[in-house]
Amino acid sequence: MSEINTHTHLSVMHKSSNSFYQKWRLAKDTIARYGVVAGGMGVIAAVVMIFFYLLYVVFPLFLPATAESASQYPVPESALGKTLLLDMEEQNQVAARFTDTGNIVFFDVASGKTLLKAAVTIPAASHITSFAQATPVNEGAVIYGLSNGQAVIVKHQYKVTYANNAKVITPSIEYPMGDKPLVLAESGLALDKITAQISDGSTTVVAKTAQHIYLSSFQKEQALFADEATLTRTDAMLNVPSAGVQDMLIDKDGSHLYLLSSQGRLDFYDIGDKSSPVLKQAQNIVDAKQSITSLTFLNGDLSLLVGDSSGLVAQWSMVRDESNRSMMQKIRAFKVSDKAVIALKSEQRRKGFLTLDATGELGIYHSTAEKQLISEHVADGLSAVALSPRANAALMEAADGKIRFWTIENEHPEVSLKALWQKVWYESYPKPDYIWQSSASNNDFEPKYSLVPLVFGTLKAAFYAMLVAMPLALMGAIYTAYFMNPTMRQYVKPVIELMGALPTVILGFLAGLWLAPFIEEHLSGFFALFLIVPMAIMVFAYCWQFMPKPFLEKIPEGSDAMLLVPVILLAGFFAFSVSTPLEIALFHGSLRDWFKNELGIGYDQRNALVVGVAMGFAVIPTIFSIAEDAIFSVPKHLTVGSLALGATPWQTLSKVVLLTASPGIFSAVMIGFGRAVGETMIVLMSTGNTPVMDLSVFQGMRTLAANIAVEMPESEVDSTHYRVLFLTALVLFAFTFIFNTLAEVIRQRLREKYSSL
Structure with missing residues (x-):
């Protein structure tokens, strides 16, 4: 009887042990199964999260640009004359208004409050007959042509200080060539048109009178052991009739001159040798039935933007032909409006530009991306416009005597489907091509983001x-x-x-x-x-x-x-x-x-x-x-x-x-x-x-x-470059x-x- 009980007890223990191990095995199988499922789901979740993070970084590239009206106010010191130029410093806090009476009014951008009034030194027996913004534009220099054949160069600048932990921007003017006017033409000959290129070591001025076009170059040479610099002057006269010249531009290097006639003919001069300008090319750049209504350089001064009376803006750029000669050629065009394009302003750090037509329609475009970014009706009868150096704000003066201040949100204009996936004709390239070149050492660079x-x-x-x-x-x-x-x-x-x-x-x-x-x-x-x-x-x-x-x-x-x-x-x-x-x-x-x-x-x-x-x-x-x-x-x-x-x-x-x-x-x-x-x-x-x-x-x-x-x-x-790199990761x-x-x-x-x- 005892043996039977013992055997029964051992049998029960054995069954109990087997039951325990079976449960433990089932538990391990369950843990392993759920562990594998959790690991697999974790991998899927990680991949999905990576995808959405890439999408999150890339998405701003394709957000539309916007422009909003921030404020408007009467033209500051309107009694001081008609506005020739509006300009802003890069913080969008202080603006300047240059008038036809030789006055400069600095005012607060947001409110229009006058901050400083300055008068340009002009000889008593003369008056202003022409005006131009000098190149490069970011230097802030302008030039006044006078009725006596002389010219005055003025530069406006801004000093940033901090008082009581608040930023203070103080405007001022200076005369980079001295306050004594430069004699450019014979006495008594009024300067009908004028343009200038100003840099630290050299200045080039081209002035037009009723009979002639004069070119004057000023080179500063600093002596090694002396504080004073000597100024060397070179003068030349262009062998071209001045009567039909409507506009003139000099690039920022002072090596090329562009003369535009009223019939739409563009004369392209090489002025590297200031004593003997050479005509490189002459051609018509608009249809015979149209007239040119606005002209400016695109950032970098390798391309000209030409607006005409039909509402078309064409980009003309220097392209090397099969003989390795640089020639001006139209590489693209934008249909801005059905009305005349009355103003063009280029961005100072990108290949974008602002347009205004005769109806007061504001447009912002990017040349490389070949797309319109913004189109807004601002006001009727606009007479002057300024685009901030960072291209995030604009000032416009309307015929009703008020200044409009608009803010612009346009972070990534360089990106478009065409720029990413199609051939693009880049500046200085002989033909459209697929190019990736994302960065360079200067602000004039044209980013190339072809994937x-x-x-x-x-x-x-x-x-x-x-x-x-x-x-x-x-x-x-x-x-x-x-x-x-x-x-x-x-x-x-x-x-x-x-x-x-x-x-x-x-x-x-x-x-x-x-x-x-x-x-x-x-x-x-x-x-x-x-x-x-x-x-x-x-x-x-x-x-x-x-x-x-x-x-x-x-x-x-x-x-x-x-x-x-x-x-x-x-x-x-x-x-x-x-x-x-x-x-x-x-x-x-x-x-x-x-x-x-x-x-x-x-x-x-x-x-x-x-x-x-x-x-x-x-x-x-x-x-x-x-x-x-x-x-x-x-x-x-x-x-x-x-x-x-x-x-x-x-x-x-x-x-x-x-x-x-x-x-x-x-x-x-x-x-x-x-x-x-x-x-x-x-x-x-x-x-x-x-x-x-x-x-x-x-x-x-x-x-x-x-x-x-x-x-x-x-x-x-x-930055755009940063997000485009994430776009390449998303493509991969x-x-x-x-x-x-x-x-x-x-x-x-x-x-x-x-x-x-």
């Missing part, structure tokens, strides 16, 4: 990498999984997979500093490699059948590939050894020079060929590992059944194994392609990293990923997502098609 060269470079790098990696990785995976001896396989597969752990920065470093110079030096040997190595393998295979049977029997089945290793190494060594003799015998000493002279193909040391080899080496382990697993996982009964039915091993491989493993092989190729598309360091270090569009294998490229890595550290946070993200989605759809169809084998 096409970056997308092209990304696809080009991935194509050449896959061209190298796919044959080697897939053929290696087929042999390793299907033909190789299992003992040999357990060493080969881990070694190849270990290659994938190599840091890409090391591969890029080796590719840039060793592989690129090596291929350049042995270029013919590299191409000979593709001929000599296959021939050596075929010769070895032919000779293999004549080997003694006792020797063949000693080699384990599936291990004979090891014997090919020394053959391939010796053939490769031989190919590079004959590189120099081949170049001397066939290519006149240099294959690179032969490509250039005979075929017109240039050669850059760091090019797509180097990228293909280096990045292909990085992609091979990924494709090989996944494809080898897919092939090796094909059920054995399929292969055995095929062989039993009389199929050869090659027939079994091609008709059964590869078809069954095709979804996995396709996944391997797609994952490898994704790795190639997103690769950064190898492309960055082994190419010239230039965003050029050239299919040649001997030219470099710049990829989306490499571009982000190079330019993100130097971009200003929240979307491209990868779409491509992988299509690949998954194809993989599923392959699985359904061949799952019945």
Whole structure:
């Protein structure tokens, strides 16, 4: 009885123990299941959050620009004369009004309160007959032409101080050429038109009288051991009738002069040599039925903006022709209005401009993006307009005697679908093109944000990498999984997979500093490699059948590939050894020079060929590992059944194994392609990293990923450049997502098609 109780007790304990372990196992299974689900959802959530963050940064690029009326008030000190020019300092707090009586009124922008009145020193027996804003505009200089053939140059400036923690802007004027008027023409000849270029070391003035056009240049030369500077003057007279000249402009460098006639003819002069101006070009720039109503430089002074009576604004820029001569050519036009364009104002730091038509319609455009940003009706009968240096505010004087102050929100005018994805005709370029050049060292630079060269470079790098990696990785995976001896396989597969752990920065470093110079030096040997190595393998295979049977029997089945290793190494060594003799015998000493002279193909040391080899080496382990697993996982009964039915091993491989493993092989190729598309360091270090569009294998490229890595550290946070870089990341993200989605759809169809084998 005691034994029965003991046995029963042990049985109960055993069942209790089994029940405990079953519950614990179920609990672990549940934890693992929910853990895997949580991890998967976390990955999806992370990817979605990355997408929305990229979208959040990029979205402001496509927000519309806005303009709002901030205030209006009577023209300050209207009794002092008619307004010739309105101007503002960059903080949009103080404005200046230049009048036809030689007075300058500084006033508060927001309220119109007068802050300072100043009178220009003008000789008693003369009066103002012409006026112009000097170039460069951001220097704040103006010039007055007088009735006695003299001129006065005045510069308005603003001093910023802080009193009681409050910013105070104090306006003032100075005379950069002295308060004594400059004599430009014969006494008694009124200066009908005038223009000037003023810089620290030189001043160039062009003045027009009823009979002649005079050019005067003043050069300041500072002595090495003296405080005083000497002023050297050069005078010249243009051999052109002055009667028809309607407007004159000098660029900010003082090297080019533009004369515009009332008939719409533009005369373009080279005044680099101030003593002998040279007429470079003369042509009509408007239709015969139209007249020019406004004219100004676009920022940088490489282009002219010409407004006409039909409401059209054309951009004329200096373009080099086939003879390498600089000629003015119309590169784009904007239809602003059906009425005449009465005023044009260029932004001082970007390639945008403001327009006013005869109906009081204000428009803001960007030349490179070729789009209208703002269109607002301001007032009827506008007579003067000023655009702030930061292009975030505008002042306008209307016929009703009031000043309108408008604020402008226009952060990213450079971006448009055309600027990003289509050809754009940039300044100084001979034709429209796809260009990426995002920054330069000055404010006159025209940003070029075409994403096409970056997308092209990304696809080009991935194509050449896959061209190298796919044959080697897939053929290696087929042999390793299907033909190789299992003992040999357990060493080969881990070694190849270990290659994938190599840091890409090391591969890029080796590719840039060793592989690129090596291929350049042995270029013919590299191409000979593709001929000599296959021939050596075929010769070895032919000779293999004549080997003694006792020797063949000693080699384990599936291990004979090891014997090919020394053959391939010796053939490769031989190919590079004959590189120099081949170049001397066939290519006149240099294959690179032969490509250039005979075929017109240039050669850059760091090019797509180097990228293909280096990045292909990085992609091979990924494709090989996944494809080898897919092939090796094909059920054995399929292969055995095929062989039993009389199929050869090659027939079994091609008709059964590869078809069954095709979804996995396709996944391997797609994952490898994704790795190639997103690769950064190898492309960055082994190419010239230039965003050029050239299919040649001997030219470099710049990829989306490499571009982000190079330019993100130097971009200003929240700037257009910064957001466009995030846009390139979004494009790369979307491209990868779409491509992988299509690949998954194809993989599923392959699985359904061949799952019945």
